[in-house]
Amino acid sequence: MKNIFFIIDKPLHGNIQTQEFIDIALMAAAFDQRVLMLFEGDGVYALLQQQTPEAIGLKNSSPLLKALSVYDINDVFVEAESMRERGLSSEQFVIEVNVCPRAELKQQQETADQLFSF
Amino acid sequence: MKISIQINASPYQHQAADSAWHFIQAALVAGHQIYRVFFYHDGIYNALRDSRPPGDERDIVKRWSALQAEHGIDLVVCVSSAQRRGLLEQSVARKVGGYExxxxxxxxxxxxxxxxxAIxxxxxxxxxxx
Incomplete structure (x- = not known):
């Protein structure tokens, strides 16, 4: 089993890549790998509740995030600095997350077998 | 060393396909094994048969085909990325009336x-x- 660390730094509906990227994480979990996910930078916006991308003709991808726990992906982190810079709090998010400072997350990343960003 | 490659960008807009190709050449020369090249996101455009760059430019698609022919490297295009962007497998194209x-x-x-x-x-x- 490998530790695979996914870093999401873009919002959910601005491009198809974020959605396709999460597909890889779900597949990794389905293959019994240990998946860790980190939302940082503008990626924290992906977690916001009450998004209505239908208004611009896009499918709502927020249910993808709720599927993470179904796939036993429970190590979901948000970088505290990214949240603070954007004035967000974890109560605004669609799923439960671990809020961690940048320095701590860097240590976590160093233990990963594979880092994925896009 | 067994190395797996993933390409996430289209061939001519970004350097990714060029960098990956050069990396693979160097890795093979150094005696490493390329386990697979996986084309994801807009990387699927690396597999378009009808790509026809001007004659005095590198032909990225043909270069991949040659790499496969010479070294037997497994070139895999993600099915969902490809279908979303209109690149269909022959059997699927036949079924849905697409370009085969x-x-x-x-x-x-x-x-x-x-x-x-591969990972x-x-x-x-x-x-x-x-």
């Missing part, structure tokens, strides 16, 4: 499972492009 000859020589279309297999089995998995 879209995929260049040496490539095959398959699911994300093959990406996971798990290879010593290193390296992504090119975003």
């Amino acid at each position: 000859a879209a995929l260049a020589d040496g490539f095959r279309i398959a699911g994300l499972g093959l990406l996971m297999e 798990i089995d290879a010593d290193r998995h390296i992504c090119f492009g975003s």
Whole structure:
């Protein structure tokens, strides 16, 4: 089993890549790998509740995030600095997350077998 | 070392496909094994048979086909990325009435499972492009 660390730094509906990227994480979990996910930078916006991308003709991808726990992906982190810079709090998010400072997350990343960003 | 490659960007807009190709050449010369090249996101455009760059430019698609022919490297295009962007496998194209000859020589279309297999089995998995 490998530790695979996914870093999401873009919002959910601005491009198809974020959605396709999460597909890889779900597949990794389905293959019994240990998946860790980190939302940082503008990626924290992906977690916001009450998004209505239908208004611009896009499918709502927020249910993808709720599927993470179904796939036993429970190590979901948000970088505290990214949240603070954007004035967000974890109560605004669609799923439960671990809020961690940048320095701590860097240590976590160093233990990963594979880092994925896009 | 067993190395797996992932390409996430289209061939001519980004340097990813060029960098990956040069990296693979160097890795082979150094005696490493290329486990698989997986084309994801807009990377699927690397597999378009009808790509016709001007004659005095590098032909990225043909270069991949040649790499497969010479070294037997497994070139896999993600099925869902490809279908979303209009690149269909022959059997699927036949079924839905699409263009049947879209995929260049040496490539095959398959699911994300093959990406996971590569990540798990290879010593290193390296992504090119975003």
